[in-house]
Amino acid sequence: MTPDFAAALRNVVITRLLDIADSFDVDVIEVIGHTDEQPVANHASNLDRYLSSVTLAGTDAAVLQWSDNAGLGLARALAVVKVLASDARLAAFRTLPLSGAQLIDTDGRLTRWEGGDVRERRRIEIRMRKSN
Known part of the structure; x- marks a missing residue:
């Protein structure tokens, strides 16, 4: 994760998440890592x-290595979760990393498997919801 991206998470995204939480009765933040094909x-x-050590023991997410797009998506999501979870303003929220891998296109539908190196598909999506 670049320093600029981490700063944007801390200075812009967290503020926006708190605004959303004030408007809706939500207590879960889902961070979904997406990849291209x-x-x-x-x-x-x-x-x-x-x-487990990255999630629970404070090990830096940069140590993670993946062998497929599902793992890459999860590693990306976990790196973002670590930044969000380190901010005391989000202490009341459950923050969860998820992987969409290469399955979900930018339009929110299953991919059409047209393949390739598509920058727009390599992204992080953040959703908020109420816990069950």
Whole structure:
């Protein structure tokens, strides 16, 4: 994550999330990492080994390595969750990382599998909802 993106999360996005929470009765923040259909280069994943320490023990999300787009989407989402969860203003919220992988296109529908390196599809989506 770039320093500029982390700063935007802290200075712009969190403020917007709090505004939304004031308008709606929500207490869950879902962060969804999306990818394009570009295959991930072959390398071993360490997600099974490090997800717990990144999530619970303060290990930096930069240690995560993925072997597919689903893992890449999850690693991206978790990096954002760590920034959001570190802000005391969001302490009352449950913040969850999710992966949309390459399955969901920018229009919110399942991808048409047209493939390739598509920058717009590599994104983070943040949703808010009420817990069950």
